[in-house]
Amino acid sequence: xxxxxxxxxxxxxxxxxxxxxxxxxxxxxxxxxxxxxxxxxxxxxxxxxxxxxxxxxxxxxxxxxxxxxxxxxxxxxxxxxxxxxxxxxxxxxxxxxxxxxxxxxxxxxxxxxxxxxxxxxxxxxxxxxxxxxxxxxxxxxxxxxxxxxxxxxxxxxxxxxxxxxxxxxxxxxxxxxxxxxxxxxxxxxxxxxxxxxxxxxxxxxxxxxxxxxxxxxxxxxxxxxxxxxxxxxxxxxxxxxxxxxxxxxxxxxxxxxxxxxxxxxxxxxxxxxxxxxxxxxxxxxxxxxxxxxxxxxxxxxxxxxxxxxxxxxxxxxxxxxxxxxxxxxxxxxxxxxxxxxxxxxxxxxxxxxxxxxxxxxxxxxxxxxxxxxxxxxxx
Amino acid sequence: xxxxxxxxxxxxxxxxxxxxxxxxxxxxxxxxxxxxxxxxxxxxxxxxxxxxxxxxxxxxxxxxxxxxxxxxxxxxxxxxxxxxxxxxxxxxxxxxxxxxxxxxxxxxxxxxxxxxxxxxxxxxxxxxxxxxxxxxxxxxxxxxxxxxxxxxxxxxxxxxxxxxxxxxxxxxxxxxxxxxxxxxxxxxxxxxxxxxxxxxxxxxxxxxxxxxxxxxxxxxxxxxxxxxxxxxxxxxxxxxxxxxxxxxxxxxxxxxxxxxxxxxxxxxxxxxxxxxxxxxxxxxxxxxxxxxxxxxxxxxxxxxxxxxxxxxxxxxxxxxxxxxxxxxxxxxxxxxxxxxxxxxxxxxxxxxxxxxxxxxxxxxxxxxxxxxxxxxxxx
Numbered sequence: 198x199x200x201x202x203x204x205x206x207x208x209x210x211x212x213x214x215x216x217x218x219x220x221x222x223x224x225x226x227x228x229x230x231x232x233x234x235x236x237x238x239x240x241x242x243x244x245x246x247x248x249x250x251x252x253x254x255x256x257x258x259x260x261x262x263x264x265x266x267x268x269x270x271x272x273x274x275x276x277x278x279x280x281x282x283x284x285x286x287x288x289x290x291x292x293x294x295x296x297x298x299x300x301x302x303x304x305x306x307x308x309x310x311x312x313x314x315x316x317x318x319x320x321x322x323x324x325x326x327x328x329x330x331x332x333x334x335x336x337x338x339x340x341x342x343x344x345x346x347x348x349x350x351x352x353x354x355x356x357x358x359x360x361x362x363x364x365x366x367x368x369x370x371x372x373x374x375x376x377x378x379x380x381x382x383x384x385x386x387x388x389x390x391x392x393x394x395x396x397x398x399x400x401x402x403x404x405x406x407x408x409x410x411x412x413x414x415x416x417x418x419x420x421x422x423x424x425x426x427x428x429x430x431x432x433x434x435x436x437x438x439x440x441x442x443x444x445x446x447x448x449x450x451x452x453x454x455x456x457x458x459x460x461x462x463x464x465x466x467x468x469x470x471x472x473x474x475x476x477x478x479x480x481x482x483x484x485x486x487x488x489x490x491x492x493x494x495x496x497x498x499x500x501x502x503x504x505x506x507x508x509x510x511x512x513x514x515x516x517x518x519x520x521x522x523x524x525x526x527x528x529x530x531x532x533x534x535x536x537x538x539x540x541x542x543x544x545x546x547x548x549x550x551x552x553x554x555x556x557x558x559x560x561x562x563x564x565x566x567x568x569x570x571x572x573x574x575x576x
Numbered sequence: 577x578x579x580x581x582x583x584x585x586x587x588x589x590x591x592x593x594x595x596x597x598x599x600x601x602x603x604x605x606x607x608x609x610x611x612x613x614x615x616x617x618x619x620x621x622x623x624x625x626x627x628x629x630x631x632x633x634x635x636x637x638x639x640x641x642x643x644x645x646x647x648x649x650x651x652x653x654x655x656x657x658x659x660x661x662x663x664x665x666x667x668x669x670x671x672x673x674x675x676x677x678x679x680x681x682x683x684x685x686x687x688x689x690x691x692x693x694x695x696x697x698x699x700x701x702x703x704x705x706x707x708x709x710x711x712x713x714x715x716x717x718x719x720x721x722x723x724x725x726x727x728x729x730x731x732x733x734x735x736x737x738x739x740x741x742x743x744x745x746x747x748x749x750x751x752x753x754x755x756x757x758x759x760x761x762x763x764x765x766x767x768x769x770x771x772x773x774x775x776x777x778x779x780x781x782x783x784x785x786x787x788x789x790x791x792x793x794x795x796x797x798x799x800x801x802x803x804x805x806x807x808x809x810x811x812x813x814x815x816x817x818x819x820x821x822x823x824x825x826x827x828x829x830x831x832x833x834x835x836x837x838x839x840x841x842x843x844x845x846x847x848x849x850x851x852x853x854x855x856x857x858x859x860x861x862x863x864x865x866x867x868x869x870x871x872x873x874x875x876x877x878x879x880x881x882x883x884x885x886x887x888x889x890x891x892x893x894x895x896x897x898x899x900x901x902x903x904x905x906x907x908x909x910x911x912x913x914x915x916x917x918x919x920x921x922x923x924x925x926x927x928x929x930x931x932x933x934x935x936x937x938x939x940x941x942x943x944x945x946x947x948x949x950x951x952x953x954x955x
Contacts, residue, residue: 389768
């Protein structure tokens, strides 16, 4: 990646954090951004968790990449998550590459970027690291914890780790643990990166290079899995890329090839290859029941938060069935949960694009939770 | 690949063949194998077409790899395609690497392997090249033309190019043209190979090396797409690979990772990377209607062959819907067609594994076609 991350908001997390791998860390940076204002009653704070390749720049223009925030469709003034009403917080996950403690940061022991000396982290670790940010911002209890994909996983972990720190949660397009197919797709991405000789067992940053070829292929894996078969067919079909007929070569004849190549090459400008390894590993290790002897019911026991689980009908990465399994577990533990499957051809990407039914559902839930939370606070 | 292909059956195709790219070729090798005996009436010949990474060694032990033939579940003595009754023929496709004319063969002009100087071929070209083999074997009309995946595409092309040369056809788990998602997955495989610096724009064989890393990643793409999400979950789930807990590293913690790594590394021993480029390209270019002004009805016009189209319920690479589109087109052109969707969780791979309902369906159709064909011949 070619971006500078020096001038972004960061806190130093001084409190020791014992990671799932056994290592204890402290005094590490956590980068974040906020949108809107925290009101006096402190009943309007929403913590958004980002997905695999996201960052803390949810809305408006990302000051580092100069592109739109990754959830600008849902978050902003007058949007489903209305920043005129709500105080929206998002932190870059640890393991990431937008200012938080990650494999591209300098290891004080060696004065070189961590690379593979960075510990393997989990979704739990990512979530625990964000507690300090809520304390820093003076927020005892959130109105809502939400996110899509890996962001949804974090919102679920947040509720199990901090059952009293959010009034509601909206996990979107996720699951309670990674399926074999999801692990396989992540492993494919990792192997593509590690197969690139420039990767050099993670030490490429010392030479100030990136395993661009491997990282681009890894990104293509993602983009294929984020679209549905039908959505891809409607968007690209067999349309040719600015040519009248096949060229009988290995150039990008089809629009879908050109799209994937572009997505791959654009991505290497903004993301660190080792971060992809670490974050996909965290996703694969994700199993909400792991710290509860394999019981999801135990994981959600005494859960006070009110849940809305949202899935997308054409999402084959985190299917409706997998999302329903979250609902079943929440029901079994007596939690307050509703569920909505949005009918769409846009696949897993649906939560990131302008999908009116989804945005309406999200807005309705959050606004109604705000009224309830306000009432609870006033009592 | 490390195998010798000198001692396998090959014919020299002397008749000039105009390829779809415009180039005309002649005097090229076509490798093949046969099983069973051609009977006197010559009513028992079945031409099997192989898929992307297949070869002519359908049944028994592959003499080159010393492993079982790729369709040993369906073809052999007493099997669905019973070699005690039928004469089974299979040719290695041009563009392949098991003795037929392909990118690893020596270009007489340069005395070096073709590499990217090999012309981009199509499924039509592959099928046309096999006409000479039928002539060589003295077969005017086949009992059946069949194959799965790319083999199914070839069986469809065979019927449109040679409408009078087969009595029946069984295209299995295929489509009338490659979808955007299929093109995307193939492009991913190609990019993985071309991203490997050892590939050197296709010239690696001159240095007697193979882009093993890229080819292994390409193969992993295939294996993910050949299994269904449910089948993968049942086979692997989140089972760990000979360990009690996560190792917090990038080794293969999960069985599914270990499986994919093994499939990738085993494949590079038996296949040529450039052949993957050429054959996937041919699949992406596949569009049965292309030579019929975009009309599938025209493609199947005057079709005499009797068809059985077979799909698998959990195949997400060539869905039942895509297979039904073949049936719809055949119906619209007045052809004799039946259709069977096999209910299974085994995904696209179903045609290669022991799937009793599929094998029974295949056997029933071929045996009944044999009776009809025999009667027709006797009249």
